[in-house]
Amino acid sequence: MTTLQDFRDPTEQLHGATHALEDAIHRLIGPRRGVVANAVHIGPSLYANMRSDIAGQQGTGLGNAARSLPPAWLAAIDWLHDVERTVHGWWIDTDASTESRLDSLSRWQWQKADLVQVEDMTARVAEWVRRAERLLDARASFPVTGNCPECHVAVTKSIDACGETVRSPVLRASVSGAHCQACDASWPADQLWALADLVRKQ
Numbered sequence: 001m002t003t004l005q006d007f008r009d010p011t012e013q014l015h016g017a018t019h020a021l022e023d024a025i026h027r028l029i030g031p032r033r034g035v036v037a038n039a040v041h042i043g044p045s046l047y048a049n050m051r052s053d054i055a056g057q058q059g060t061g062l063g064n065a066a067r068s069l070p071p072a073w074l075a076a077i078d079w080l081h082d083v084e085r086t087v088h089g090w091w092i093d094t095d096a097s098t099e100s101r102l103d104s105l106s107r108w109q110w111q112k113a114d115l116v117q118v119e120d121m122t123a124r125v126a127e128w129v130r131r132a133e134r135l136l137d138a139r140a141s142f143p144v145t146g147n148c149p150e151c152h153v154a155v156t157k158s159i160d161a162c163g164e165t166v167r168s169p170v171l172r173a174s175v176s177g178a179h180c181q182a183c184d185a186s187w188p189a190d191q192l193w194a195l196a197d198l199v200r201k202q
């Protein structure tokens with residue numbers, strides 16, 4: 001079947017796809033800017049944040065009793081393994097770090113024949129960015145008691161490191177928005193009041 005996309009100029013298409021890949025990679029490994037108290041702060045990249053979050057949750061390793069491994073930590077470890085394994089497959093260089101491989105990919109002169117590959121990589125990187133933001137957000141979030149307005153589930157069950165079932169509210173909110181852990185629905189910061197209203201009326 002012919003789609004609209006097929007009529008686009010291939011050079012233009014490649015240019016757009018390459019730009020989207022650069023953009024996605026920058027969101028993952030580029031320094032992050034944030035405005036706090038009217039001043040612009042430049043912080044470490046999302047990738048660096050994830051790595052330090054994992055290290056922080058692991059503890060100091062100075063002979064402390066083994067700490068239980070929270071599900072968030074395991075999810076972060078899974079995330080890191082997925083990123084590293086995939087990127088190392090994309091850019092074969094035995095000495096390069098994951099960040100420098102990504103940087104090389106973002107600077108590569110892609111050819112028209114690479115278009116599908118470039119688009120696939122962009123989708124993958126964009127998904128890593130979304131997941132990392134979710135995971136870091138969950139660490140700075142608080143549970144909201146009530147049914148999710150989308151899936152109507154209130155409580156989720158998970159297994160902790162000791163093998164015990166833990167029940168926790170599906171809705172979690174932070175300054176940047178809210179998220180349902182059951183159906184993956186999310187609400188940006190400016191919809192938090194609307195969400196709170198819906199939950200209150202239940």
Ligand SMILES: [Zn+2]
Binds near residue numbers: 149150152180
């Ligand atoms: Zn839900």
